[in-house]
Amino acid sequence: MIDPEGDVGGEEGEGVESRDFQAELEAERIAEALVFASSQPVSEAFIADRIAKHFNVRAIMLRLKEQYAPRGVNLVQVDDAWAFRTAADLSFVIRRDENEAKKLSRAALEVLAIIAYHQPVTRAEIEDIRGVQTSRGTLDVLMEAGWVRFRGRRRTPGRPVTLGTTRDFLDHFGLEELRDLPGIEELKGAGLLSGRIPANFNIPSPLMSDELTEDEDPITQMDLEELGLLAPGGASEE
Numbered sequence: 001m002i003d004p005e006g007d008v009g010g011e012e013g014e015g016v017e018s019r020d021f022q023a024e025l026e027a028e029r030i031a032e033a034l035v036f037a038s039s040q041p042v043s044e045a046f047i048a049d050r051i052a053k054h055f056n057v058r059a060i061m062l063r064l065k066e067q068y069a070p071r072g073v074n075l076v077q078v079d080d081a082w083a084f085r086t087a088a089d090l091s092f093v094i095r096r097d098e099n100e101a102k103k104l105s106r107a108a109l110e111v112l113a114i115i116a117y118h119q120p121v122t123r124a125e126i127e128d129i130r131g132v133q134t135s136r137g138t139l140d141v142l143m144e145a146g147w148v149r150f151r152g153r154r155r156t157p158g159r160p161v162t163l164g165t166t167r168d169f170l171d172h173f174g175l176e177e178l179r180d181l182p183g184i185e186e187l188k189g190a191g192l193l194s195g196r197i198p199a200n201f202n203i204p205s206p207l208m209s210d211e212l213t214e215d216e217d218p219i220t221q222m223d224l225e226e227l228g229l230l231a232p233g234g235a236s237e238e
Contacts, residue, residue, distance in 0.1 A: 024055065027060055028063065031060050034046070034047055035084055038083070043081045044061065045080075047060075047061075071087070073085070073086060078176065079170055079176070083171060104141065105141075107135075111134055114129050115165060116165050116178070119163065122160040122162055123161070126163075139163075146166055147172065148164070149164060149166050150162070150223075151210075151212065151216065151219075152216035154215060155216065155217060156215070
């Protein structure tokens with residue numbers, strides 16, 4: 001009902017608000033269910049395809065994140081995706097799998113750190129930073145863990161492959177995005193940097209986008225075959 005002033009009547013207006021609230025609640029429930037049912041972080045695009053188009057997925061996920069903040073399970077952001085994870089302060093009560101993967105070697109940790117901070121980076125550039133050769137086995141370990149991936153081909157002689165980190169890397173180390181990587185002061189506080197570091201020492205800001213840079217070409221099927229990631233003809237190797 002509309003009154004002479006043109007305002008929606010109380011009862012009808014309340015009914016519209018109630019329907020809007022129920023629709024928004026249903027969108028939250030769908031988003032919550034999608035993330036809960038997945039073993040991997042769920043992208044906002046995936047959620048958006050399954051709820052009404054007019055809802056703001058990021059706003060919905062931020063509300064859910066706030067609701068779960070004080071609970072034993074938290075909703076965490078991983079890049080542009082979301083996942084449920086045990087609250088950080090309760091990790092000590094979770095029994096670890098007896099078959100937990102071996103700890104990374106010092107070489108693998110160094111290579112992973114260089115890739116994380118310097119990406120996109122080539123193997124030759126990694127070796128130049130470390131001052132020693134990097135074995136294929138070290139990169140294989142990081143690839144098998146799902147933390148490192150081939151990004152593209154550098155537009156330089158020999159067209160070396162460029163490397164970068166993955167969403168699984170962010171998820172495993174509890175980072176929402178690459179800008180959350182620790183800076184110099186945080187690394188010093190954790191005892192990971194010597195107090196006698198050079199005055200001009202700095203930590204680069206990692207690339208914040210997965211898009212190829214101007215000096216990178218995309219990986220092709222021929223490149224994947226050459227790298228041993230695809231069998232000739234395009235079939236994936238087991």
